[in-house]
Amino acid sequence: MAMATPPLRPTSLRNLNLLLRTAPRFVQNQFRAQSTTSSKSSVNPTEVSHFNALASTWWDPQGSSRLLHLMNPLRHDFIRSCHAAQARPPPTSGLRYLDIGCGGGIFAESAARLSSTGLVTAIDPSPEVLAVAKMHARRDPRLSGKLTYLNTSIEGLSKPKSAEEQYDILSLFEVIEHITHPAEFLDVCKDFVKPGGWIVMSTIARTWMSWFTTKLVAEDIVGIVPRGTHDWEQYVNEQELRAYFLEGRGWNSPRVMGVIYVPGLGWKEVSGSENVGNYFFAIRKDE
């Protein structure tokens, strides 16, 4: 297979992470701050270089991103279920998407193709990955004018000045587990969502099961995902997300859907599995 060799994270750094888990938070923060070059950005540079190396195989359906390709339809099903839960249905056209951490554009492209979509703004901090996304989007002339890629972090986007500039759907697919300070990151995201709009995300619960499936089995044993893709320490649990959004005011209707990858069958919704491994989470901004 023509798969680029992913850069291995130095073992010492991994071990350090493991040690830090038990250390007091102020000690952890000192170490983590050092690994972030710009304190203004939510982006973890180790993560960026890792995904740069993945760029070439992003659109190979048999490559290392196959699981993401297979998962993508479920993202739309989940967003549809969020919209279906609204008392007043959303408009059938002109919906605005902001896709953060768009990677090669699997979700961004698909969102832009939907007839209900007005525009998609998709951002990613990795220039190599974004170049792949832009190049790939040129293969579908129907995307031009509807899909815009920007090489930036959320902090680099100018804050919307009115509801018209805000987004109906802000998506964070397989992103939050790669963010060093998720709470600060989500604080920034909130301002980009329209009243009545949704933050939709998918991530992995931080459990022994997810360590076993995503780190040990997927990366080390089966090798379906390149080694170093996940940092289990950064996984976020559904209860933590729910608590984060509901502690202040302004957000309602949290929704969750646990999914499990069944070899030969693909991704399947399994209720309760959000506490075990991969799950979708959505929350709506008050109108």
Place this chain on the structure above:
Amino acid sequence: MKPLASSLRARQLSGYTCSSCTRQLRRQRRNYGTSSPRSPEVFDVVCVGGGPAGLSLLAALRANPITSFLKIALIESQSLTPLRSYAPSPTAYSNRCSSLTPNSVRFLKDIGAWEHVRAERVQGYGRMRIWDGVSGASIGFESESSGDGEEGVVAYMNENLNLTSALVKRVDGLGGVEVLDEQKVQDIKLGEDTEEGDFSSWPVVRTSEGKEVAARLLVGADGANSPVRTFSGIESRGWDYGRVGVVATLKMEGSGWGGEGAKIAYQRFLPTGPVACLPLPGDFSTLVWSTTPELANRLKGMSQGNFVSMVNAAFRLSPVDLSYLHDLKGGQADEVAWRVQHTPFEPEQVPMKVTSVQEGTIASFPLKLRHADTYIGERIALVGDAAHTTHPLAGQGLNQGQGDVESLARSITYSIEHGMDIGTRMSLESYNSERCTSYGAA
């Protein structure tokens, strides 16, 4: 403006304007070139082949509100005009008939095509009698009273023309299909990376009329020798049976032992292959006799009277008798009449006697079994005979094609609902696993 002056102007301008503006200028100038016939027109679906499978796909995609926005083109080497003006005589039937399963009919109803089929020319049957010509062992099929289809129908006999003309009417009625008929596929190449987009993964079909179309999804509904399959480098494997199918439209001495309301299909296995007599409306039946190419030629060379006798013999006399009759230079009619008197059989267990064969309907075609290694490629899907050809024995060829089309249309719908590019292998995977893999299993 003279051409010299305009080129001079552009060159002069370039000295004073920034490079991005001159690039803009050049692009605008080049854009005038896109009106030249060299630039392919871009379609979402280009279907090569306007047979039952191709036309059903177009009707299915046009009839569904989720897929109806797709820009679709059809390339067909024959003219569609005769299908549009289809006006068959009520006393004659085409020799190319197919048996449609209740499931195919249900699909044709779903896509709104069945109501355009001339119902008076369709014959449902509820019983099938199959027996072995050597041992006499027999089995019978009767319909299960399932929810779909009419009560008591195993299958429907229908002329292919009746179906394709109905499909053309349906497609015309729905509109929105660019029909390029009377045009052959000249060549298929991959597109180019242009300023409008990167078409290097898009097949571009050039027709014999010089028309070029780029396809997001190129569907090969173009038969057993599919040019689309050849272009995509998909191997098709199988064998020739060493048999040909002799077909003819037969006139029987009555409408059948069960009467008009309870028609029966008959199939007898002979050492040379099966012979089938399938009911059409009234006193008509259609013959499918698979036999060796040599015997087929002899059958085709006989007088009509002798041919009719041979068909009657095929359902009544022993294989030894048949072999003797085949070898005769002539006079089969008298010989059969005499031998039938001395052969024990139950008249009501075989088809009624054939009284005549419709003028000009005796024909033959070679029987082959082929199966493509895969039904999909990047921006390629094969349906119908392009994907598989089979022995007409079970009458499944056309029905499998309808099954392919229903599955492909379903996978296209799913892809659109989920924002996928309908041409990519990823989007087509479900079609392939549903049809290609299941065919292999069957």
